[in-house]
Amino acid sequence: MKFGSKKKQQEPEKEKPSFFTPKSSDQDGTEVEASSLFTWGKKKEPPAPVTKGRSFPWSKKEEEVPAAPVTKGRSLPWSKKEEEAPVAPVAKERSFPWSKKQDAATVVAPPPPPEPVAPVTPPRSSKFSFGKKSTNTSPSSKSVATAPPTPSPPRKNSSKRTEYDESMVSEKTRRKCCSCKCVIGSSCLLILLAIGGVLAWRYGPWFQGSLSSTNLQVESCPDCCNGLRSNCKLPVNKVLFPTLHNAHSSKDHKFIGASHETQFEDALVEGYRGLQLSTCTCENVLSNALLERDPALGLENSNMGFCHSACGTGVRDPKAVIENIKTFLDVNRREVLIVEIDMTDDSEDDFRTALRASGLLDHVYIPDSKYVDWPKMGKLVDKNKRLILFGRGGSLRSCDAPDCRDGILYFYDFFAQTEPDGSDATSCDSTLNGDVNVDYFLVNQFQKNQAKMPSPTIANDLNSYNELSARFEDCQGKLEPNLLSVEFWQQGDVLEFVQKDNENRYELMKMGFGKRGLRG
Numbered sequence: 356m357k358f359g360s361k362k363k364q365q366e367p368e369k370e371k372p373s374f375f376t377p378k379s380s381d382q383d384g385t386e387v388e389a390s391s392l393f394t395w396g397k398k399k400e401p402p403a404p405v406t407k408g409r410s411f412p413w414s415k416k417e418e419e420v421p422a423a424p425v426t427k428g429r430s431l432p433w434s435k436k437e438e439e440a441p442v443a444p445v446a447k448e449r450s451f452p453w454s455k456k457q458d459a460a461t462v463v464a465p466p467p468p469p470e471p472v473a474p475v476t477p478p479r480s481s482k483f484s485f486g487k488k489s490t491n492t493s494p495s496s497k498s499v500a501t502a503p504p505t506p507s508p509p510r511k512n513s514s515k516r517t518e519y520d521e522s523m524v525s526e527k528t529r530r531k532c533c534s535c536k537c538v539i540g541s542s543c544l545l546i547l548l549a550i551g552g553v554l555a556w557r558y559g560p561w562f563q564g565s566l567s568s569t570n571l572q573v574e575s576c577p578d579c580c581n582g583l584r585s586n587c588k589l590p591v592n593k594v595l596f597p598t599l600h601n602a603h604s605s606k607d608h609k610f611i612g613a614s615h616e617t618q619f620e621d622a623l624v625e626g627y628r629g630l631q632l633s634t635c636t637c638e639n640v641l642s643n644a645l646l647e648r649d650p651a652l653g654l655e656n657s658n659m660g661f662c663h664s665a666c667g668t669g670v671r672d673p674k675a676v677i678e679n680i681k682t683f684l685d686v687n688r689r690e691v692l693i694v695e696i697d698m699t700d701d702s703e704d705d706f707r708t709a710l711r712a713s714g715l716l717d718h719v720y721i722p723d724s725k726y727v728d729w730p731k732m733g734k735l736v737d738k739n740k741r742l743i744l745f746g747r748g749g750s751l752r753s754c755d756a757p758d759c760r761d762g763i764l765y766f767y768d769f770f771a772q773t774e775p776d777g778s779d780a781t782s783c784d785s786t787l788n789g790d791v792n793v794d795y796f797l798v799n800q801f802q803k804n805q806a807k808m809p810s811p812t813i814a815n816d817l818n819s820y821n822e823l824s825a826r827f828e829d830c831q832g833k834l835e836p837n838l839l840s841v842e843f844w845q846q847g848d849v850l851e852f853v854q855k856d857n858e859n860r861y862e863l864m865k866m867g868f869g870k871r872g873l874r875g
Contacts, residue, residue: 571683573624579689580732581628583854585861587733591743592794592837593860594732596693597853598629600801600840603661603671610669614801614809614842623683626850629838630694632676634659634702637666649674652709659705673706677713684718684741691732691741693838695766703749707761718742722756722764729794745769771834772797780817783830796834800826801842811843818847827856835860 580587586594599622601614608618615622619630637645637658645666648654652674660670684692698706710716720740722729735741747766754765771785771793780802787793800817804810816822818841830836841849 571620571624571679572686573626573690575687575689577689580736581689581691582626583857583861586857587731587736589732589857589861589864590729591691591732591735592729593835593864595836595853595856595860596629596838597627597844597849598631598693598797598838598840599627599844600631600799600842601633601663602630603632603676604663604669608669608671610663612668612808614663616811616843616845620679620683622844625844626853627844628690628692629840630680630692631697631840632661632694633663633697634673634706635662635664635666635670635699636660636701637662637670641666645670645672647672647674652677652712654705654709657705657708659702659709673709677709677715680742681713681715681718684715688739689736691735691743693743693745695745695747695838696763697747698749698751700749703751710761715742716762719744719762721759721762724757725755727756727769727794769794770797771795773799775799777801777803781826781829783826783833783836785834793834795837797838797840798826798836799840801840809842811846814841814843815846817841818843818849820848820852823847823849823852 575582576584578584578587581594581596599615599619602619602622604610604612604614605618606613606616619627637660639658642648642658646654646658646660648657654673657673659673660666661673661676662668662670680692680694684690696706718740719742720735720738744761744763745766746763751763751765753768754760756764756768759765771787773779773783773785775786777799780800783798785796800823801809802813802817804813823839827836839849839853841847
């Protein structure tokens with residue numbers, strides 16, 4: 356076997372054993388052929404360790420391919436040192452094509468700053484991969500660079516702290532709930548005490564004393580009508596009547612948000628001849644304390660009273676109101692009254708019952724025809740029909756004057772008025788409702804304050820002589836006022852102004868002016 360003999364002769368020439376050389380004990384032909392597979396030629400220099408590392412047992416066909424010269428072409432005389440230096444892979448990984456001629460000192464220079472980390476990469480990955488000089492591509496090295504950061508060790512006594520936090524939160528919640536309950540309970544107690552105090556103040560034993568009426572007799576001349584002789588010669592719808600808005604509401608009767616300081620009985624004595632009243636139905640709980648329920652008026656089972664909105668804010672007993680009006684007419688035979696009543700649905704029947712039982716209907720004027728030719732005041736005095744009733748609300752509807760039940764004329768059949776809420780207290784512009792004969796014109800001379808409550812300060816200004824004169828001057832050529840409705844009747848110069856205006860009307864009537872209801 357010549358091939359084997361040649362192989363044996365060449366064996367002494369090898370200086371170093373190859374990493375892939377088979378065992379020396381096997382010297383048969385098969386082993387010789389295996390050793391020749393890893394022999395890259397007959398040259399004496401053994402291949403570099405890195406080159407041998409790339410040859411594998413299944414690469415027998417590579418003997419005919421001239422791949423070895425390419426590998427050797429990359430090996431340079433100074434590459435022996437690179438074989439021993441472990442830094443060479445780092446230099447190759449960080450080096451660029453134009454950096455082949457750099458020496459070892461350049462290769463080991465500090466690497467440039469790393470590129471910005473992508474958003475998907477965990478924030479700590481760059482921290483662990485930055486500045487690494489090892490280029491080991493083993494799975495263990497890759498896991499260090501790409502693995503998420505190691506979580507910090509758990510805190511000691513974390514379970515105890517959690518239990519402590521939960522107990523603190525529950526304790527704070529309990530304290531908050533307790534404080535809320537205390538606040539709510541205290542508020543309710545204060546409200547109840549306030550309500551009890553108001554009720555005791557308004558409806559205690561001392562409350563009945565304020566209901567006592569004063570002497571309703573007025574001083575007047577024997578041939579006067581409402582204080583003036585000239586008024587007797589004027590039709591009743593040509594005379595100006597000073598009127599009380601919410602006449603039942605006064606501080607004398609402990610009304611909350613009262614429209615007047617003193618009761619309307621005192622105003623009648625002073626000279627006011629118009630009343631605006633409102634009926635309502637009180638709550639069952641307070642009816643026994645608030646109302647007398649006089650059986651003589653048919654009110655033994657009634658909750659009806661005179662109030663503006665609710666009985667809790669103030670109420671007048673119907674017996675006192677109706678009887679005092681009747682008494683005033685009985686003792687003052689030369690006085691004429693106009694009363695306007697605003698009724699709720701469930702109080703109308705009770706009011707009509709009390710009106711009939713009181714005997715007040717004997718003084719009510721009922722027109723003879725649908726189109727009323729209003730008589731002179733002197734004629735009403737002579738016939739003793741000195742009470743004119745107008746009503747609205749409840750079941751009241753337009754009716755022919757002779758057919759209106761209980762002599763209560765429908766307000767909107769005869770009246771025009773200025774803004775009813777008092778929003779306009781300067782002009783004589785009127786608001787009309789439906790088909791109106793406009794026999795009477797109501798001027799609302801009052802305003803509320805910013806809290807929507809009656810104000811004596813505002814009333815003092817509006818009730819002054821100058822303010823009233825300025826407003827009535829605006830009525831020139833317009834409807835002539837018949838009712839001047841005011842609040843806090845003691846403020847200002849209302850009665851003085853009304854008396855002067857009625858005197859002027861009579862003078863104008865003698866000259867032929869004012870026959871059509873227009874102010875001349």
